[in-house]
Amino acid sequence: MSQKTALVTGAARGIGLATSKLMIERGWQVAMLDRDTEELQKVSANLSGAVPFFCDVSILSEVEKTLPAILERFGRLDAVVNNAGVAQFGPIEDTDFETWRTVMETNLDGVFLVSQAAVPALKESQGSIVNIASISGLRASTLRVAYGTSKAAVIHLTKQQAAELGESGVRVNCVCPGPVRTKLAMAVHSQDIIDAYHDAIPLNRYGSETEIAEVIEFLCSERASYVTGQIIASDGGFESTGIGLPSLRS
Ligand SMILES: NC(=O)c1ccc[n+]([C@@H]2O[C@H](COP(=O)([O-])OP(=O)(O)OC[C@H]3O[C@@H](n4cnc5c(N)ncnc54)[C@H](O)[C@@H]3O)[C@@H](O)[C@H]2O)c1
Secondary structure: OOOOEEEEEOOOOHHHHHHHHHHHHOOOEEEEEEOOHHHHHHHHOOOOOEEEEEOOOOOHHHHHHHHHHHHHHHOOOOEEEEOOOOOOOEOHHHOOHHHHHHHHHHHHHHHHHHHHHHHHHHHHHOOEEEEEOOHHHOOOOOOEHHHHHHHHHHHHHHHHHHHHHHHHOOEEEEEEEOOEOOHHHHHHOOHHHHHHHHHHOOOOOOEOHHHHHHHHHHHHOHHHOOOOOOEEEEOOOHHHOOOOHHHHHO
């Protein structure tokens, strides 16, 4: 009962899996949540300190069942990492309403639903929320009308949550990852996009899942006890930089 508990959504692979592993290493118990039952079962089986929960964060009835189940299993909840996300890229005129809704329902509705269900437990533990947005929510790029807009909304939702929940001692922050070679990214990053990222990133490379997880774990921890309402890019410098890198390198 005294060990701190984190809920990580989208934990079956990628950044969510790396975050779960790092948090376990740092002494947390982790409720690993994902809608990919098979993959989550497989990866959580060998992680002591982890318990899998099968749930689609975009479906209210599933979230309403899962949060009480997590609390019943662990007795407390100290951190929520809203990481589950989907990416679909396309030009504005080819993005139909179904695609728009698919992106919004996981990336935005899911963050709203899971956070809201967790608030009473977080107030009790004086815990924190870390929402995962993206550099695509900070800077607009082509093809990201749905994805980029969903992530910009997550950035603002973070500030709304921080403003309202600070009074109760609950901190809320947002991490904006730069490109990481996960299944999500590799499905939408064409060679053009990969080259464009290299051109625009001072560190001149993709990040790793663990580099993003480190920032998330810090924000969940007591080491960040006076940090709330912040949007932190872990992006190799992408957000801070304008033109000129390719000519500097040539
Ligand atoms: N990889 C990148 O380059 C990158 C860059 C910026 C932001 N991000 C963000 O980081 C987060 C994690 O991305 P990733 O690259 O690790 O992706 P990933 O596809 O490797 O993992 C995402 C996980 O979320 C789960 N998931 C998706 N929708 C869900 C839902 N509705 N309910 C429950 N689980 C769901 C998937 O099953 C999967 O296990 C996402 O929010 C993504 O938008 C990723």
